[in-house]
Amino acid sequence: MILQSPSFNPGYATTEELRTLGFAHVGKNVMIAHNCTLIGLENIHIGDNVRIDGQTTIAAARGHCRIGRNVHIGGGTYLACAGGLDLADFVGLSQGVRIYTISDDYSGAAMTNPTVPPDFTNVTxxxxxxxxxxxxxxxxxxxxxxEIGEGVAVGALSLVTKSLDAWGIYAGNPARRLRERSKALLDAERRYLEREV
Known part of the structure; x- marks a missing residue:
């Protein structure tokens, strides 16, 4: 049995709705779940054919968030964009991915958390x-x-601490390259883009 109250809206905001809210840009065919938290709309640029699922947070009050075309962001994802975040075309973020462009100093050499003035912290x-x-x-x-290179696949529950070279499959903590990833999907991309013209 599914319980639904009148105030519960399980759906997505449409492109037309989103274009009235103050985003830097909203492309066509964009869907964002109503229960997402989006901060700094004026710094968020969204391309065509993007879907952002529920309980996702995009924090872009400082820094930008540029989302390319045909991007899917799974539910429960957190994107901290203070340093600037760019997601290129055809990116897929599974549920619960965390991308940080800002991080506290965990060494104990400085204080931590955003309630402390910046001159007492050593934020990266x-x-x-x-x-x-x-x-x-x-x-x-x-x-x-x-920097995560083109065509990279990162396995579930991985920790990415360094840049990853293109067309590899990576996994682990820290993530390491396991093998090459097939480029066959580039032919599918070509056929898809030809169909759209």
């Missing part, structure tokens, strides 16, 4: 770039300053 702020056709598995964490 660095952009994260996620290349075309990257898929990041559920529960994975990406830290500031990482």
């Amino acid at each position: 702020v660095a952009p994260v770039t996620v290349g075309r056709h990257v898929i990041i598995g559920s529960g994975s964490v990406v830290l500031p300053g990482v």
Whole structure:
């Protein structure tokens, strides 16, 4: 049995609705679940054919978040964009992925958390770039300053602390390259884009 109250809206906001809210850009065919938390709409740029599932948070009050076309962001994902985050075309983030472009100093040399004035902290702020056709598995964490090359697949529950070279399959804590990833999907992309013209 499914319980639903009049105030519960399980659906998605449409492109037309989203374009009235103050985003930097909203492409066509964009769907964002109503129960997402989006901070800094003026810094969020969303391409065509994007779906962002429920309970996702995008924190872009500082820094930008640029989402390419044909991107899917799974439910419960958290994107901290203070250092700038770029997700290229055809990226897939599975449920519960965490991408940080800002992080506290855990060494004890400085104080931590956003309630402390900046001159008492030693925060790392660095952009994260996620290349075309990257898929990041559920529960994975990406830290500031990482560049994930085109076509990379990151296995579930991985910790990405360093940049990853293109067209590899990575997994682990920390993530390491396991093998090459097939480029066959590039032919499918070509046929898909030809169909759209």
